[in-house]
Amino acid sequence: MKIFIDTANLDEIKEAASLGILDGVTTNPSLMAKVGIKGKNAVIKHYEAICKLVEGDISAEVLSTDYENIIKEGEELSKIHPNIVVKVPMIKDGIKAIRYFYDKGIKTNCTLVFSSGQALLAAKAGATYVSPFIGRLDDVSSDGLQLIRDIALIYNNYCFETEILAASIRHPMHIIECAKMGADVITAPLSAIMALLHHPLTDKGLDIFLKDAEKWK
Numbered sequence: 001m002k003i004f005i006d007t008a009n010l011d012e013i014k015e016a017a018s019l020g021i022l023d024g025v026t027t028n029p030s031l032m033a034k035v036g037i038k039g040k041n042a043v044i045k046h047y048e049a050i051c052k053l054v055e056g057d058i059s060a061e062v063l064s065t066d067y068e069n070i071i072k073e074g075e076e077l078s079k080i081h082p083n084i085v086v087k088v089p090m091i092k093d094g095i096k097a098i099r100y101f102y103d104k105g106i107k108t109n110c111t112l113v114f115s116s117g118q119a120l121l122a123a124k125a126g127a128t129y130v131s132p133f134i135g136r137l138d139d140v141s142s143d144g145l146q147l148i149r150d151i152a153l154i155y156n157n158y159c160f161e162t163e164i165l166a167a168s169i170r171h172p173m174h175i176i177e178c179a180k181m182g183a184d185v186i187t188a189p190l191s192a193i194m195a196l197l198h199h200p201l202t203d204k205g206l207d208i209f210l211k212d213a214e215k216w217k
């Protein structure tokens, strides 16, 4: 399973990358706004900086919602770096654009996916990744993890090559459950990734080992 970090914060990306376990980065317009990125040139520079920090796929989201402009924007984004993956919203023109990008060999991430029907269309269109938002489904009393299970079943039934990129992850148990279900990728905030490290018995055991080692040093 690949681990992506879901942030546009360069310090957080550096910290996750320093662990040696980071396979990529996802961003979205809200995450870019959160780190104060404004204007097209600043956005491009920021993606370039992220691409320098991580050897792996970097999702860059289009802001357009009509076919022609999604294509124009996506082609511009894809020229920033070979690792850029064009993130396209799950809308009618988005699906058409994903098919166009597939034919051109440009990688895509179909975002804002909340149902298995949407995921089926994304795979049919040739998306490289599909991003089901599990946390936001949980937020409205739906079962986000069930959606991952359903998409995995459908994709396995037909050997779709689209990778399931579980997004909107809120805590480490989301990551564990996605791994059990066979999600290809999870994208999570730094806090959820770092939380995987910890167990109180590890801390307690290490403390005991180090104290006992004092006896024979």
Ligand code: G3P
Binding pocket: 006, 026, 028, 131, 133, 135, 136, 167, 168, 169, 187
């Ligand atoms: O990758 C999509 C993700 O950023 C959405 O997460 O926490 O805003 O629902 P969240």
